Amino acid sequence: MKRLLSILIVLVVFAGFASAQNITVIGTVTDSNGETLPGVNILIEGTSTGAITNMEGFYTLESGPEATLVFSFIGMTTVKEPVNGRTVINVTLSDDSHELEDIMVVAYGTTTKEAYTGAAEVVDNEIIENRPVTSFEKALQGTTAGLMVSSSSGQPGTSATVRIRGIGSLSANSSPLYVIDNVPMANALNDINPNDIESITVLKDAAAASLYGSRAANGVIIITTKNGSAGETRISFNAQVGVASRISDGYNLMNSTEFYQHSWQGLYNAALLDGKTTAEAKIYAHDNVEDIVGFNPFGVDDPLDNDGILKPGTKVITNTNWRDEVYKTGIIQNYNLNVSGGNDATKVYFSLGYLNDNGTTLSSDYTRYTAKVNVSHKVNSFITAGINNHLAYSETNAPPGGTQGANPVRSAEIINAASPVYNNDGSYNWENTASFDFNPVGLAELDLYEYKGKRAMTNAFINFDILPSLKFRTTGAIDYGSDKGVNYYNPFHGNGAGVNGRSSMSNTENLAWNISNILTWSRTKNESNIEVLAGQEAHGESYSVLSAGVTDFSIAGYPDLDWGAKPETPGSYTSEWNMISYLSQVKYNYGGRYYLSGSLREDGSSRFGKNNKYGLFYSLGASWRLSEESWMQQVNWLDNLKLRGSYGTSGNNNLGNYASLGLYGSGANYGGFPGLRPVQLANSDLSWEKISSLDIALESRFFNRLDANLDFYIKESDGLLFSKPLSAGTGFGSILTNLGAMKNTGFEATVSYDAVKRTNFKYTVGLNISTNKNTILSLTTDKIVSGTKLMEEGASIYQFYMIEWAGVNPDNGKPMWFVNAESDDDESSDIPDSAYDDPLETGRKVTSEYADAERVRLGTSLPDYFGGLTNNLEYKNFDLNFYFYFSVGGRVYNNDYATNMHDGTQPGANLSTDALNAWTPDNRYTDVPRYVTNSTDQGRQLSSRFLEDASYLRLKNISLGYNLPENLYSRLKLQGLRVFVSGENMLTFSKFKGFDPEGALNGTTSNSIPGVKVVTMGLKLDL
């Protein structure tokens, strides 16, 4: 091999001598501070002849008098100097931080921004570090065009929903694939300490992601963790403390007086409708109001006057603000210690992290301990081996959500203010008319919903530099997660009361392994460069659960199963899948101007049906750097102009592990005998979802301070997994098929401008904006209605479909809906008998019979566009960053609000103060129907009454930092000291009525723990 090298060198030397009339050029290269730069690469343009500066920054080179010298050094701007017969050429290179970012980690390797033919964006650790989030992806919101991040719960430790370039699937999981240190991840994201992350690359198009084949359909997010570097060992410690609170106050709820009076009115109205006289109705209301409310919150027996209004001077004894009882101020603490260092042979990084977020809701908190070791070691001149190791342990308390009685968020909204938290003797009061026996404050103390997770991720690799042009890398990885969950219901109240206490425990184990062998070969000849990758990968995952439970406890507060007298049916199962893959990629570049790439991957998966075991995926990409063309060199203000495009295919294999099989399931036991029941229809053709995507983009940089990128994409998904609804006659609700097709198109624009670039003052402002239009292309049936949505060809996946609210009839207070007889909801277009002309004079037909109105299409939950506006200021030792996130368009059906506007259908449940505006003969023009106890008016039923605009603008993060000057921190014997204060989600501008317009992508609310705003203070010490 050495011989080969010497031949090459000789050839180069000869090449140099061969050209006649050369002159010797000498010079010194310095940086902008005047310091000499050793190791600068100098090349005669268009040849491979060159030189490197020595330790003093000096170089000498033989060159033709008309040649152009290209000076380049990593992290510096590249300078081109025509020789023009000069013999001394001194050059100053300036810093180009931009250049540094351009080395990016991509699928199965690295590349530079210039050379890349795909659509990918890198988010570096500055964005992620020191944010008060438990999981890194939440910090990505608004940072990258085309990346949609949405959190539907403020429960600490939960992950956000992430979508790249729209929603690619109808029913399969549309999450991107996460790859950490070259290995696909299998378990939760929140086990990763965001402070261990060096950079994140978001792969968006086919050229970028297709190499991941049947898992790449929804894009790929590559996480690279920190590594040590040769040189002085650096120890840094950072500490943060934050204060968290509910993101907003939401709509107001009635106080006890308002609710008591309103309930009286409801009874009175109900009695009148029942045919009673005014006097009888008043008596009826007086007699029953305490029953309906559950409590008389006043000091006297007969607190209301003849018109149901509180008698003046009556003392209010009980007025519980249940939100104040359920929500609290959260404290977030985060401490990280990390050490990085090494020498030329061995590099090491290790860290310890502790995070505690005690939550903003009763019995909701999260604690995480992490430890990380990354080591790489150069065994000899051509072998490097290393290991990346990550350990995490977490403890979560998370109360149940949704409509469950034990959901504290729901309880806070529906238990009326007349119900006290405690009885007079200080014990918990369990009576209330909305959620009987479920006092959320009491349950928070007595019940337990605890989850403990352990996680170990290890990957070991060996790199062989077989030849300078030929490399081989083999990687083996294990990702192991083990979780233990305890749900304990106390014996006395709530869920456990009927069985004298219940404790359920489950242990889950999730093991994923991955082996990959990748060979890369590259060759540079003249102006062209070719790089070939070939490899093989095997991946498997196994998930197993063991669960058991007991009831009947003799003593409260001890959830261990030993305490229960009666065992419940235990359970266990294992679910596995395997995959085998072969992959290859070719990249070609000519003269730094023309780039081509192509990739091919074959995946065989145990998840696919027996008729479709293997899938083949490919991509093609090309880019043209116009700014590098000789005819563009005169345009000085243009620093970069690149056109690129790609096309390719990928798949989504999230179809479930055994979805193609026809199965009878266990556990259908009856009368003491074991039973079997059909659980799934067979579909042997079942396969991955096929996605083809086209991307066309322009990248540019002007005046060395303005970057502008524009991407356009079309993603077409075909063979979408889809549970085709079946007639009940089949005995199954649905069968999983590959029959749907969908299209996502969109634009992504990113602009970044270095407004001020002085030494002491820098200001960069950036904007990214993304649009996405989701269209269903084909379905198995014309229309699929589920809940609030209608799926049909030509419409968005999350198209709202419901009866259209027409307001309240001013004559009788009944709700009205537009008849919409011409809608295709019903085959006939006959006007129903109950229809009448809208008294509110819209000129349309309305009805007060809910069943007689037809459903219509009412837009989508997905935003028209969204993005981020970033601002980075640096002034001397201060830095100030703030960015906004915005989401415009899209609607949300506010279930929670509907529950608090029940019009009397849940007579004991609390109401929004908006309900005070209910129709009465004296308040005829209103949007709130008459309030009738046990109303049958149906006003609360699904309709556009509760459909709201979900647009919002949010100050996502603002942070101010101060780096102590060197003379100060060195006096403290430190290498650096930084203090900072930051605010997350500080301001939100929205018309939405609930706590937080950000929520589930499908645009429905479900009593989730509201999002939080956090103020954090912290410091970072470099020792």
Place this chain on the structure above:
Amino acid sequence: MKNMTLKYIKISLAVALVFAITSCSDDYLNLDPSTSIPEEQVFSSFESANSALVGAYDQLSKYTFDGLFVPIMSDIIGEDVMINSVDNWNWFVSVYQLNILPSYIFADDPWWQGYKVIANANRIIENAPLIPDVSEEQVNQLLGGAKALRAYVMLKLVEMYAPAYSGNPEAPSIMLVTKTLSADDESLPRAPLSEVYEQIEKDLISAISLLEENDDKGFLDKKGAQAVLARAYLNTEQWEKARDMAIAAYTDLDLATGTELLSGFNYRNSETIFTVAFTPEDNNVYNSIPSFYYPVSGYSSMRANKDFVDLYSTSDIRGYFFLLEPLIDPNRYLILKFTHNQLVGNAERISIRASEMYLIEAECEAHLGNYDNAQDALFAIQERANPIARKSTSTGQALIDEILLERRKELFGEGFRWNDIKRTQGRFTREGDHWVKFDFGPEDEDYYRLTFPIPQSELDANSNISESDQNTGY
């Protein structure tokens, strides 16, 4: 060094090759789940096929069908009991208000659950004769059991989702599913009532001939099939046949004693013909009859109408089913008929018992003009509950009315009232301390409320049932 390089290339290639080979093996890409098996395996032996029949009963017993929804709604749509408007988590309120929409779970769930049972039964009926090494006796057991179950469920579904046979025997009713439908098969339209009743009769006659009597009343046996057929004949007003089947079903069974009646209906008794056999391991806890009916330890939200309680004579032992306890409910009668057994919600739900058969006999004989027989059968039920009861001397419609009233008194809470009103085309009159009152007869438009809508989910998925095929009123 070159040798070293070669060596590494060789090692690497060998490693790659090893993985390539191991991964190509069949097992690697063909994995089976750990808790389910393919259909072929189910019908490979009598034992596993019989487990499929057990599984079908398990589906029947789910709270969305015969465990709770069907029986409780069959009384809530009636005059004698009511659901509380408060402390009840809104369960069955819209049913009580006779205000059901096609999207409501109360209409949706029983439909889907019922057809699940039918589909499971169809698979057993088709595959039972094909099981290798199975005896004729075993095939009969499987076939008879599955047919009886299929008929039982179809009868429940027509009673809920179709108007009364006595009103119009050709009215569209339910889908008549008698063979396994695959996902590609065309979905079925609503069959006329007459066709469904014909199939029910055919299935039950076949089941009666195939089945023996079984000591375990958790499954429909010969007597069970006879009893279901008696009900079907009663609905179609074939009085003689109904009478004969009812008598066949109760013969050899002793009526439970009066005190037994008060023991809580939580375990099968001497007169049980078929019971939904919950065990403590497999009960529905809160979604069960005792949870809703018994005054404590569950939803406890069922109450009896004051006017109904007043119908019992003071010497009637069944008066003890009712209790006024102001601490629990200041105004309304609590119901003690159905109690928990060991655990909350645990109780066998006696679905068919001999008393009902006596009352069917009485009703049929009255219609046939055999008043003596009718009076005797009626008296058998009355004298047990009321030691000083006197045998009725009424005849004609008066006697029929007495028998129908006795059905209410004897069978309330067991899931009969809704269908009794409908099949007799009677008037629906809710008075007393009901919080939603009604008064309408078969000639009134409101009568549509006594028939559930076909669920919206079925209309959406079925190409042969559209909105225009929906029951009137919805």
